[in-house]
Amino acid sequence: MYYFLGNLSFLEICFTSSIIPKLLSILAFGNHSISFWGCLSQCYFYFLLGSVELLLLAAMSFDRYIAVCYPLRYGAIMTPCLFMNLTLGCWIGGFMDTLIPTLLVSKVWFCKSNIIDHFFCDIEHLLKLACSNTSLIELINLCSSSLVVFGSLVCISISYTYIIIAVTKISKVEKRWKSFSTCGSHLLLVVIIYGSSLFLCMRGITASYLDISKLSAFLTSIVTPLLNPFIYTLRNTQVHNAINQLILGRSLKVQ
Template structure:
């Protein structure tokens, strides 16, 4: 294999369910996956076809929808295979690949949320200069920066893990290849790898969170200067969808601080991964279309060929 590993396959334990519960969970998960794919693809196609939505805000939304499709597809197909066929085995390199893409896409998502918060800051605080500041070139550069930083941030820990000597049990107590659970099976010293992984992940998590907090602090200050409450609420409503998504993603990440706590069927780390990797991509299309009249109208035009406005 080109490394020191004596283990060529891992076993993903996933969830200890009965046959009946596994069948129900499989059906629910398959429905979630289909709705997630269709919902995010619909957002991408609608924005692509509607010229009125060709602004910075919707450019980032297209990238987020694409990211959610990739994110959920990195873990759900294998979990469906486990539930349907009890195919718990995954190769060493397959496990490493899944681990890499899960954390790469997770990192890019956090960074993209930070870029979107800057977009909302410019829209609220400098509305007259919005088009001049948030140019297509700047949006492209911000998006590419998110992917490059996410790629480099995840690459080094993954390369280090690929050279770890695994000789203990090959059972991973998770439904995907989580790096922390993977390192528990290592026979070699992994303290340095865990430290590097902690530093790299903290850099992305707290760096993006600081950008988001700073942007919204500026937005709040700007809103306090608006005299009319109606105008103030209208300005803030443009940030509501993004802020709700931030709360959901960072809220579910707090569960990672409680990895040792277990319930009757799964521990908190599984719940956190389920929220960020499966539930959040499902909610994204609904969050950004629920109260967005422009997207509602564009979707209606895309599907039915006419506007929602009464002719």
Template structure:
């Protein structure tokens, strides 16, 4: 691959898993993920008593989960089903760009949801005036714009780099690190940009979430009744579970610098963020949320009546 004109495809060296059981398991996981997240969006849209900021952010998160898993899983399923590991140069770059846009937006969205819980618990009487519909809209639009802008600089530079050597990517999707290994030129600028962007997005959002929950815990401790304390904290449990799973993937990506280990932390991180988290989202927010369960039963009852 001396230049872009004579490298029509990359070859994805995914895990050598040709088992029909693994394919069916991944397909089932993908279908459950899509069904669960679409159902959450429909329930929130059709149930007027769920038209509040918390569920507005949840619907946006479910929409994100649908697309972040769709960016990776269909191609992975195609590799497992027919062994076709080829992906075009531009198709690879588009997949890489979309994945990192959606991941960045999800980091920002989880941060916004922690801000929502902070205001709801620390300023319950002013919650409706602070987190109003207009602010919710601005925050959601801002998260998408922020995700797009944060991944734009390396995406603009990457297509103009010179590629050489083999066209094999040691991954089951077009991740930025294996792509950079195929570039003949000095990639220090791209590596620096990726480090700065990921540090700001991941560590910045994690710091904001951590500070929010410190204030939330302090506010909950001051509540005199133990029942009221648990009731307040229970509204944060679902969000904390998703944050733990999603940020665990980022921690695993940081652990990829560890040598002499049989565990591929980069691939494990992608599995957590694109398969496990989207799958868990519907269950985390429905199994622990009475309002969502009631709204879901009402929607199903109305559907059956029709």
């Protein structure tokens, strides 16, 4: 679990770093300009890291499934090699998912305007400025994003179905609650991220959709990374003990 949490923390640092520095530059200095390749790079890394995060959540759900359903065999099944393979698979899957749509966007002819109605370079908003036919790109982008979102959601749903079945078979209520509470932080994170990510799959060009996509992007890029440390640390006994020891150790040194 801590291996996945470490990867998730690193991933979200990179995820927020892909758009927040430019957003802060706009707010602080009013610098609204960005180069085309800088815009395309921002778009690629945003969706790359977002896809990897969804796939990582699916891998974490598998880890929780093994921990709850096969606790005595957890150490034998979830080996360091399997952890690395799952993480590597998440990065490769995210890379392949976003590569083709980004390459197609780079070949589009833009001639309408150079103003993007968003706080970062989103594919949907870029395609609104294109003069050529972009229906094929929109379809490929919809399929690729839906494949990651719904594919990982199916894996998470299957894992939690087996977890719920295993928990309901436990006779004592206290042990039942203790087993399921180990999944509480992950499940809460899944609800927050997928609740906003599903809007990104509802591709359209209407004004109302574009407003929703801004709100969804704000949630996934700013609010969710801000909440994640609190979600995992406040519900984790080991982290509580480590913080208490750190505070106690410092207080003893001061005295």
